Amino acid sequence: MSDTTQTATGASAPVTRSGEDLSEVRDWIALLKPRVVTLVVLTGIVGMIVAPGQLNPVLAVVAVLCIAVAAGAAGAINMWYDRDIDARMRRTARRPIPAGRITPEAALFYGIALSGLSVMLMGLATNWAAAAWLAGSILFYVLIYTMWLKRRTPQNIVIGGAAGAFPPVIGWVAVTGGVDVLPLILFAIVFFWTPPHFWSLSLWAHGDYARVGVPMLPVVAGARETRRQIMLYTIVLFVIALLPWALGLAGAIYGVTALVAGLGFLFHAWRVLREEQDETGRSLLNDTAARKAFRFSLLHLAALFAALAVDYWVPL
The missing domain is CATH 1.10.357.140 (UbiA prenyltransferase)
Structure with missing residues (x-):
């Protein structure tokens, strides 16, 4: 799409709307x-x-x-x-x-x-x-x-x-x-990863959810209970993520990655649980730990699946 404008000589010249078109595509x-x-x-x-x-x-x-x-x-x-x-x-x-x-x-x-x-x-x-x-x-x-x-x-x-x-x-x-068994375990990994991942986000976005009446866990049960649930689900996730290696469905590369990444996620979940809070469980530090846990959770899941793929191509 284009419009026209006058040049210095008085002739009409096209003016492209590529910027608007690109914005629409975005x-x-x-x-x-x-x-x-x-x-x-x-x-x-x-x-x-x-x-x-x-x-x-x-x-x-x-x-x-x-x-x-x-x-x-x-x-x-x-x-x-x-x-x-x-x-x-x-x-x-x-x-x-x-x-x-x-x-x-x-x-x-x-x-x-x-x-x-x-x-x-x-x-x-x-x-x-x-x-x-x-x-x-x-x-x-x-x-x-x-x-x-x-x-x-x-x-x-x-x-x-x-x-x-x-x-x-x-x-x-x-x-x-x-x-088969392996894809069902992978399903379970993502399934148990989702709550601690999303609840970390909802801890620092709870105001938005409360404003519109969406019953996210921090809004309904409070921040303190949400922190406990994040820890609980991360522990369960840690165990499930090790199953492909424990059952012989994945090798050492995946096993080491699942162990290290899982311990990292547990560390972040522990920091969320123990972050300085008021009497309701709301963070006194602008939910810094929850923000870091949310970002780490993305890395955690990507690392697990990438390691599984590498393990398939480079078995040890």
């Missing part, structure tokens, strides 16, 4: 929650790598693309449904829909269209079992987490976290057509 990409999709894609790729059997490289790339698009599509529908509360939360008020840069109707159509496309393409490129798991992950995130649990129960992120745990299973099924 908004459509933002609807897909690309930072969330990055970890989703990583876990899906690793599920494919460690699965027995082979998948044509081109079809493998298509399968990864389908996982990414499906995750993004679910995120777009989530933004459509949550547009009312997003507009009232500082952390989300500048998202494309509440900011008025994309209409809710367009975002919903975008999410539904990409969801259907990703599931259909996954079925054609790999197998329909993988497509069914992919469809299930979208429906779980949209219907179970976003529309049912999120605004009704403090267990929203515990149960709803299963939506983000599907990708390694989907990657495995794309190669094998079935499910």
